[in-house]
Amino acid sequence: MNAIEIEQVVKTFGAVRALDGFDLTVGTGEVHGFLGPNGSGKSTTMRVLLGLLRIDSGRVRMLGGDPWSQAAELHRRLAYVPGDVTLWPSLTGGEVIDLLSRMRGGLDERRRAELLERFELDPTKKARAYSKGNRQKVALVAALASRVELYLFDEPTSGLDPLMEAEFQRAVGDLRADGATVLLSSHILAEVEALCDRVSIIRAGVNALSGTLADLRHLTRTTVLAETARPADGLTGVHGVHHLQQHDGRVTFEVDSDRIGDAVAHLAGLGLTSLQAHPPTLEELFLQQYGERLEP
Amino acid sequence: MNALTGTGHLVRLVLRRDRVRLPLWVGGLTGLTVVSAAAVQDLYSTPVEIAAYRATVQDSASGRLLNGVPYAVDTVAGITAYEVTSIAGLVVALMVTFTVVRHTRGEEETGTAELLRSTVTGRHAGTAAALLVAIGAAFLAGALDAAVLWAIGLPGAGSLLHGAALAGVGLVFTASAAAAAQLTSSARGALGVAGAVLALLFVVRGVGAVRDDWLVWLSPFGWQDATRPYGDRLWWPLLLVVALTAVVAGGAAWLTAHRDFGSGLVPPRAGRARATAALGTPVGLAWRVQRGLFLGWAVGLTLFAALFGSLGREVVTLIESNPEMADVMGLSLDDVVRSYFAYVIPFLGVLASAYAVASALRLRSEELGGRAEAVLATGTSRLAWALGGVAVTVLGTLAMVVLMGVALSTSHLLLSGEDALFGRLVGATVQQAAPVLLVASTAFLAHGWFPHRALLAWAVFAFALLEAYLGELLSMPAWLADLSPFRHPAGVPVEPFTPWPLLVIGALAAAAVAVGLAGLRRRDLSSA
Numbered sequence: 017m018n019a020i021e022i023e024q025v026v027k028t029f030g031a032v033r034a035l036d037g038f039d040l041t042v043g044t045g046e047v048h049g050f051l052g053p054n055g056s057g058k059s060t061t062m063r064v065l066l067g068l069l070r071i072d073s074g075r076v077r078m079l080g081g082d083p084w085s086q087a088a089e090l091h092r093r094l095a096y097v098p099g100d101v102t103l104w105p106s107l108t109g110g111e112v113i114d115l116l117s118r119m120r121g122g123l124d125e126r127r128r129a130e131l132l133e134r135f136e137l138d139p140t141k142k143a144r145a146y147s148k149g150n151r152q153k154v155a156l157v158a159a160l161a162s163r164v165e166l167y168l169f170d171e172p173t174s175g176l177d178p179l180m181e182a183e184f185q186r187a188v189g190d191l192r193a194d195g196a197t198v199l200l201s202s203h204i205l206a207e208v209e210a211l212c213d214r215v216s217i218i219r220a221g222v223n224a225l226s227g228t229l230a231d232l233r234h235l236t237r238t239t240v241l242a243e244t245a246r247p248a249d250g251l252t253g254v255h256g257v258h259h260l261q262q263h264d265g266r267v268t269f270e271v272d273s274d275r276i277g278d279a280v281a282h283l284a285g286l287g288l289t290s291l292q293a294h295p296p297t298l299e300e301l302f303l304q305q306y307g308e309r310l311e312p
Numbered sequence: 313m314n315a316l317t318g319t320g321h322l323v324r325l326v327l328r329r330d331r332v333r334l335p336l337w338v339g340g341l342t343g344l345t346v347v348s349a350a351a352v353q354d355l356y357s358t359p360v361e362i363a364a365y366r367a368t369v370q371d372s373a374s375g376r377l378l379n380g381v382p383y384a385v386d387t388v389a390g391i392t393a394y395e396v397t398s399i400a401g402l403v404v405a406l407m408v409t410f411t412v413v414r415h416t417r418g419e420e421e422t423g424t425a426e427l428l429r430s431t432v433t434g435r436h437a438g439t440a441a442a443l444l445v446a447i448g449a450a451f452l453a454g455a456l457d458a459a460v461l462w463a464i465g466l467p468g469a470g471s472l473l474h475g476a477a478l479a480g481v482g483l484v485f486t487a488s489a490a491a492a493a494q495l496t497s498s499a500r501g502a503l504g505v506a507g508a509v510l511a512l513l514f515v516v517r518g519v520g521a522v523r524d525d526w527l528v529w530l531s532p533f534g535w536q537d538a539t540r541p542y543g544d545r546l547w548w549p550l551l552l553v554v555a556l557t558a559v560v561a562g563g564a565a566w567l568t569a570h571r572d573f574g575s576g577l578v579p580p581r582a583g584r585a586r587a588t589a590a591l592g593t594p595v596g597l598a599w600r601v602q603r604g605l606f607l608g609w610a611v612g613l614t615l616f617a618a619l620f621g622s623l624g625r626e627v628v629t630l631i632e633s634n635p636e637m638a639d640v641m642g643l644s645l646d647d648v649v650r651s652y653f654a655y656v657i658p659f660l661g662v663l664a665s666a667y668a669v670a671s672a673l674r675l676r677s678e679e680l681g682g683r684a685e686a687v688l689a690t691g692t693s694r695l696a697w698a699l700g701g702v703a704v705t706v707l708g709t710l711a712m713v714v715l716m717g718v719a720l721s722t723s724h725l726l727l728s729g730e731d732a733l734f735g736r737l738v739g740a741t742v743q744q745a746a747p748v749l750l751v752a753s754t755a756f757l758a759h760g761w762f763p764h765r766a767l768l769a770w771a772v773f774a775f776a777l778l779e780a781y782l783g784e785l786l787s788m789p790a791w792l793a794d795l796s797p798f799r800h801p802a803g804v805p806v807e808p809f810t811p812w813p814l815l816v817i818g819a820l821a822a823a824a825v826a827v828g829l830a831g832l833r834r835r836d837l838s839s840a
């Protein structure tokens with residue numbers, strides 16, 4: 017059974033269609049990256065999953081239940097960290113952690129102590145006195161201290177320093193080892209690359225793409241630099257070649273990753289003297305996906 | 313760049329943000345003055361009516377408590393001033409307090425001021441802009457007040473002085489709010505401090521007026537009365553206004569310059585590392601969030617009730633000093649004391665409903681502040697979360713009326729040595745819980761369906777206050793006045809107690825809460 021199934025969900029705010037026929041499937045035990053440009057609908061999806069927003073149409077199942085009508089029961093089995101944590105200014109971090117864990121249905125004392133240590137968090141400070149990153153850590157500890165099946169993270173590491181970011185990645189690794197499911201929305205591509213089994217990219221409320229990172233790489237283009245004895249004019253005719261540029265016998269172009277064989281064969285026929293090819297970096301991959309559409 | 317650079321831009325920003333609020337305050341106040349002043353001209357047009365009015369107010373303790381010392385009430389102009397001055401002063405004081413705190417400490421707390429401070433703005437520009445706007449609004453209110461009183465046919469010079477004295481009250485409380493905003497690190501705390509100062513000064517003036525002594529000179533509301541606009545026309549009390557404003561505003565500026573941005577006077581302290589056992593349920597959380605609100609109001613309202621109770625004795629003194637008056641009216645002393653209490657107890661109820669509305673609206677601020685989201689992402693259902701808030705409002709209200717009832721009865725007992733009324737005064741106060749909760753239930757109702765509009769519940773409170781304060785003067789039609797729930801519980805100790813009105817009012821309140829909860833379960837959760 018899948019932990020999350022979202023089918024053709026539409027959610028509008030007045031004239032804005034925040035989710036516009038959105039689909040997403042997250043398998044149980046999977047760490048799933050959730051990417052997309054600002055305002056594309058990631059937080060809206062999270063809030064639909066939490067039963068805070070009511071969808072206009074479509075179907076949502078989470079942990080086998082309906083997030084809207086069974087919100088409280090399902091929430092005992094999940095934990096959530098928002099990207100912009102607001103806390104009760106007069107409560108201390110320790111009190112907030114206890115409060116939220118108790119309301120979720122209990123916390124693991126040993127894990128609470130260990131997480132406080134790992135995240136170097138002082139639980140006696142009042143929330144209004146915490147720095148942004150430390151407020152974020154309060155929410156993280158409150159979520160991670162409960163042992164649940166599903167973790168919903170909406171940009172959970174915004175404001176964390178690199179050491180704490182590494183701690184977060186370790187903690188997610190532990191969750192994965194325990195068999196928990198994680199939906200991680202993030203703009204930090206290295207984090208996604210390090211943690212996620214599969215990713216989905218949302219654009220303007222529509223699922224633009226889902227798959228493993230290897231699948232995604234395959235869907236995109238490789239950059240090739242070559243030197244040939246004879247001019248490489250004929251390359252324009254090869255299927256899947258884009259952005260061809262030539263000067264003094266040097267040629268650079270991009271080629272769809274599944275067409276690279278044809279292109280190299282063609283180059284070989286022209287007297288290939290040197291060849292470099294590099295797969296798309298993650299940044300290139302996302303820039304292509306985030307853009308309105310792939311260029312021809 | 314100096315400390316005031318950028319004030320002009322900030323003034324425009326404040327005006328832009330308050331383009332609805334300020335006109336509502338000033339327009340509402342002016343409208344109220346017009347209506348009450350016109351009513352006075354109607355009611356007191358003959359010498360006989362004027363003489364009767366004079367005879368009543370001279371010796372009315374509740375009148376003096378709320379409206380101060382009556383001056384020149386042998387003219388229709390003096391009567392008009394006596395009826396409109398006090399409430400206008402209160403409204404202006406509240407207007408400037410809310411405006412100043414919202415644009416100083418409020419901005420600092422939410423962080424928007426930080427963005428502004430990073431631009432080319434001086435250290436004092438933010439405070440200065442808020443003060444300028446508040447003072448401008450107070451002067452506008454004063455000018456309109458003078459204009460409408462004059463237009464209604466009151467003497468011009470007196471009307472001008474009346475308007476100036478009104479603006480003067482605004483001036484003093486603008487400075488006091490600015491100082492309060494420096495003391496605490498939260499806008500709520502600042503409002504609490506400024507509100508407590510305001511209430512205290514109002515009460516000091518009232519007590520001074522009842523006892524007819526120097527206490528009135530300790531309060532800006534007393535100075536406002538002391539100008540006697542339609543009697544001796546004294547301008548010099550306004551010098552006191554200017555002097556006090558300058559001192560307090562100077563103090564506020566000094567505090568601003570000597571504290572860190574975002575902090576108050578009290579340095580933050582470490583708290584508990586673990587939550588107590590009580591913090592872990594919706595009720596526990598709601599209580600924790602509202603503890604300060606409850607305690608602040610409990611202290612204030614208990615003092616108010618004790619004060620109202622203690623004046624039962626002054627009522628007797630006033631009557632004894634003028635025995636023929638009581639004879640004329642055919643009343644025994646006992647009757648006068650009883651009707652005094654029957655009048656002031658519902659008034660205390662109206663004041664308590666301000667607490668209850670503030671408490672009920674905490675659900676809204678938890679939601680819009682994004683904190684409800686954290687709770688609702690746990691195993692707590694919306695219904696449980698909201699019921700936690702409802703429970704705290706209901707229990708808080710009950711505790712509040714019991715405290716007030718005991719304080720009122722005890723102080724009456726101690727000062728008059730009269731124990732016959734004790735139980736009935738406690739009961740009369742406690743039964744106000746029903747109408748108080750009905751007012752609060754409108755906040756739950758509105759929040760359930762339209763969280764962004766839930767502040768409208770304050771309008772319900774404002775109506776009840778207006779009805780209690782001015783209902784008779786305005787000769788509100790009965791159907792309109794009867795919309796105030798405070799008119800329906802039995803008028804103990806004058807009338808015998810009957811439970812029916814309380815049951816009906818309680819049922820209405822429960823129904824309103826239920827409808828609100830139904831709405832809450834249907835809609836999207838809002839943020840900011």
Ligand SMILES: Nc1ncnc2c1ncn2[C@@H]1O[C@H](COP(=O)(O)OP(=O)(O)OP(=O)(O)O)[C@@H](O)[C@H]1O
Pocket residue numbers: 029032033034052053054055056057058059060061839
């Ligand atoms: N309560 C709301 N009222 C109106 N519009 C909203 C509301 N919440 C979200 N939207 C709109 O829905 C769209 C999706 O917003 P959402 O917050 O889901 O984006 P996001 O993908 O989380 O963006 P970011 O990366 O910036 O966090 C945006 O156009 C946003 O303006």
Ligand SMILES: [Mg+2]
Pocket residue numbers: 058059060170
């Ligand atoms: Mg978001």
